[in-house]
Every structure is written in C-alpha cells, then in structure tokens.
Amino acid sequence: MNPSLPPSNNSGILLKVLVGLQLMLAVGSYFFFHEAWPAASVSIALILALVFFSRERTHDERVEQLKLKAISYGIVFGLVVMTVVNILGKMLKGIASWPAFSGFDALIMVLLIALGLFHYWRWQDGRARS
C-alpha cells in the first residue's frame, strides 16, 4: 500500500494543515448550504481518507499489513451496513422519515470502521509489554 503523503519531517504538519482546511470547509459548507449534511459529508470523507492514508510516525510493514486488513474489513462491513440501512429506508418509506444515504456517507462509514479496527489492532500489538 502506497501512502499518500511523502515520508518527510513536514508530512505531520502538512497533514494537520490539510485536515484543518477540510474541517473548516466541512463546517462552512454545513452552515452555508441549504442541504447542510450532503455538503459537509464530502469534506468529512476527505478528512477521514487523509487521516487513514497518511503515514504513521513509524511506518513499517506491520502498519501496512494492518491498514490493508482494516480497509478490507471496512469496505465489506461498511457497505453491508449502508446497503441494509438503505433497504430498510426503502421498506419503511411512508411509515417513518428516513434519509437517503450517498456514496460519501458510505465512504465515511467504511473509513470509520477501518480507522477503528486499525487503531484497535495497533493497540493490541502494543499490549503485554515484556
């Protein structure tokens, strides 16, 4: 897996700046546009992608293996969850108010699962220090 940011000393600062800009864009679009969430979800998905695909402080082969495993699980479970939610929404149409979810919402779900799994496995790797 090729990380999106170069392995320089400035990559951490660059990431923070990019995430900050995206966050400002997300908040701005949430308040500026009439349909707030669809506009903000694009920026949130980009922030999560930036965070997930950026380099770790020590970016070794185990990190790459765990990131690949996490995104594989994230895609499978995230898309299944979003599909089920969308089908439920269609079934309950007329009974309850249910928003339609976009591709960016699905991407947010996938990346949240992937980030959660990656950090959980990384935390498990660091446990039981001898």
Add this chain to the structure above:
Amino acid sequence: MKNRLKELRAAKGWSQGDLADRLDVSRQTINAIETEKYDPSLPLAMKMAKLFKLPVEDIFEA
C-alpha cells in the same frame, strides 16, 4: 511461526524499544512478532539474523 526473538533480545539485554530502533520498526511490531501474532517479511527476518549474527532458521522455526 515460532521464534526465539524474545530470548535472543533478553540475552543482549535490550528492551523491545531498543530492538525496534535497531531494526527501524515500531515497538508494537516487535511485540507482535514476539507474541507470534505476526510473521515478519523475509527482508526483516534477514535483518534480524544479521543483527543477532545467526542464521534465520535459528531464530524462526515453522
């Protein structure tokens, strides 16, 4: 895959962090290898063999 990494590291008096610095990986990665949660790549195994001045098969066994 079983390995003698913990034993070899202890013989040298190194912590997991010391070994991680010498191999240019994270401490978590060393812990994952020692606890047999992760099998290292061939280049990393060769690096370990070189560091401990042992053949790879003396560190890892299938």
